[in-house]
Amino acid sequence: MKILGIETSCDETAASLLEISAIGKIKILSSVVSSQIKTHQQYGGIVPEVAARKHVQNIIPVIAKSIKTKSNFSKIDLIAVTSRPGLITSLQIGVQTAKTLAYLWRVPLIGINHLEAHIYSNWLSNDKLQKLGRKIFPAVCLLVSGGHTELILMKNFGQYELLGQTRDDAVGEAFDKVAKLLNLGYPGGPVIERYAKTGQNDKIEFPRPMIKAKNFDFSFSGLKTAVRYYLEQIKTNGKLNQKMIQDICSAFQKAVVEVLTYKTIKAATEFKAKTVLLGGGVSANKLLRSNLKKQAQKLDIACYYPKFKYTQDNAVMIALAGYFNRKKANLQQNWQTLTSNPNLKLTSKK
Amino acid sequence: MKKVTHSATETKKLAIELAKNFKGGELLGLEGDLGSGKTVFVQGLAKGLGIKEKVNSPTFVLMKIYQLPKAVKQITQLVHVDAYRLQGAQEFKDIGLDEYTDKKNTLVVIEWIDKVAKVKSWAKYKQISFNFGEKPNNRTILIK
Numbered sequence: 001m002k003i004l005g006i007e008t009s010c011d012e013t014a015a016s017l018l019e020i021s022a023i024g025k026i027k028i029l030s031s032v033v034s035s036q037i038k039t040h041q042q043y044g045g046i047v048p049e050v051a052a053r054k055h056v057q058n059i060i061p062v063i064a065k066s067i068k069t070k071s072n073f074s075k076i077d078l079i080a081v082t083s084r085p086g087l088i089t090s091l092q093i094g095v096q097t098a099k100t101l102a103y104l105w106r107v108p109l110i111g112i113n114h115l116e117a118h119i120y121s122n123w124l125s126n127d128k129l130q131k132l133g134r135k136i137f138p139a140v141c142l143l144v145s146g147g148h149t150e151l152i153l154m155k156n157f158g159q160y161e162l163l164g165q166t167r168d169d170a171v172g173e174a175f176d177k178v179a180k181l182l183n184l185g186y187p188g189g190p191v192i193e194r195y196a197k198t199g200q201n202d203k204i205e206f207p208r209p210m211i212k213a214k215n216f217d218f219s220f221s222g223l224k225t226a227v228r229y230y231l232e233q234i235k236t237n238g239k240l241n242q243k244m245i246q247d248i249c250s251a252f253q254k255a256v257v258e259v260l261t262y263k264t265i266k267a268a269t270e271f272k273a274k275t276v277l278l279g280g281g282v283s284a285n286k287l288l289r290s291n292l293k294k295q296a297q298k299l300d301i302a303c304y305y306p307k308f309k310y311t312q313d314n315a316v317m318i319a320l321a322g323y324f325n326r327k328k329a330n331l332q333q334n335w336q337t338l339t340s341n342p343n344l345k346l347t348s349k350k
Numbered sequence: 351m352k353k354v355t356h357s358a359t360e361t362k363k364l365a366i367e368l369a370k371n372f373k374g375g376e377l378l379g380l381e382g383d384l385g386s387g388k389t390v391f392v393q394g395l396a397k398g399l400g401i402k403e404k405v406n407s408p409t410f411v412l413m414k415i416y417q418l419p420k421a422v423k424q425i426t427q428l429v430h431v432d433a434y435r436l437q438g439a440q441e442f443k444d445i446g447l448d449e450y451t452d453k454k455n456t457l458v459v460i461e462w463i464d465k466v467a468k469v470k471s472w473a474k475y476k477q478i479s480f481n482f483g484e485k486p487n488n489r490t491i492l493i494k
């Protein structure tokens with residue numbers, strides 16, 4: 001079957017055409033992402049008004065490009081679109097476009113939870129997961145991005161339980177804000193990782209927020225404030241130099257990765273998980289990947305993470321989530337009834 | 351009104367207390383640097399209004415809406431906005447904030463209000479400023 005995936009929940013306008021064989025083999029026919037990062041860098045952050053307007057400009061060309069593949073335009077069997085969570089004005093552009101196409105083409109339509117799609121990005125990157133089927137469950141998934149920090153227990157396809165989440169800032173947001181404090185630009189994740197590489201991670205001891213708490217929640221706001229206090233201390237005693245910035249980045253990254261790894265492994269142990277899955281923009285962080293994998297392997301737990309290109313928002317994962325949820329799609333009604341929902345979380349479906 | 355708090359917990363407590371004073375339809379603008387306690391303050395407001403859900407930073411999604419389990423005076427919902435990534439008051443329209451301002455059943459609280467100066471001319475506007483004190487955990491909170 002052929003699935004068209006559409007994603008507009010935050011900065012990226014993206015569309016993808018996916019073909020899935022009768023035995024479940026995934027073939028990516030196209031993946032178009034119209035990244036808006038250049039426009040955003042100009043302002044030192046994402047400008048949502050610009051983002052919403054760009055989505056309107058981008059959506060038709062991006063979809064048109066995604067369906068004009070070598071195999072030519074053939075019948076699409078399902079449209080999958082991100083309908084939650086995200087910025088309402090941005091979500092609506094994708095949802096309204098998808099509804100119009102579903103109506104015109106008489107194709108079933110399904111609304112996708114963006115977080116669930118990030119989990120499925122692992123299936124795009126690891127052939128082994130496709131072969132293992134249900135044998136990987138229960139799995140503990142760590143979703144980390146600019147807007148999310150969630151630990152989710154995945155008991156089966158479509159069965160999730162929220163174990164913990166951030167109580168204040170998302171981890172990607174903490175990277176962005178620390179980068180801002182250090183005047184390193186936007187986005188913060190890659191630039192802090194780059195500086196951290198040449199820094200010493202044991203020069204400064206930043207806190208490991210909530211590492212001892214008896215739950216699976218996170219907190220990164222205090223860590224950001226700790227970096228701020230440290231910077232003020234330096235500034236009153238002298239000048240901030242390049243080496244200090246490297247050491248701060250390195251110590252900050254170490255603190256973040258330690259907390260994320262510790263809690264994920266703790267959850268995996270407690271829920272007897274066979275697998276740990278990573279997803280979201282911050283899962284591109286190399287230290288997080290290697291640390292988590294190392295700790296999981298010590299306990300004989302398999303660890304998977306997405307390819308770098310699928311850590312960012314994309315439409316391939318939306319189309320794939322559409323495939324896993326295809327039975328919920330309904331040709332008769334859903335182009336009339338699907339709505340976007342800015343807040344809906346991926347929670348337990350017991 | 352000027353208050354000095356000595357920890358995040360105290361800032362939160364102050365907000366829990368203040369929550370009882372609002373009648374609905376107010377627009378609170380929070381001003382203060384990274385780490386000055388704005389989100390902690392909103393968490394306190396939410397707690398004071400009886401909201402059980404976790405209130406975390408809306409920097410990325412820009413706006414989060416919380417329903418009160420039980421109306422406090424006329425207030426049935428708290429709208430938490432973060433203007434950190436916004437460039438001007440016009441952008442409030444684009445994120446759909448219009449639908450929530452000046453509504454008797456809604457308390458709107460906006461972090462990083464200084465990024466969108468124009469909004470200060472709105473009706474029922476209150477500004478709350480957060481400043482770092484001399485000691486690391488101290489904050490001076492100014493309510494106008």
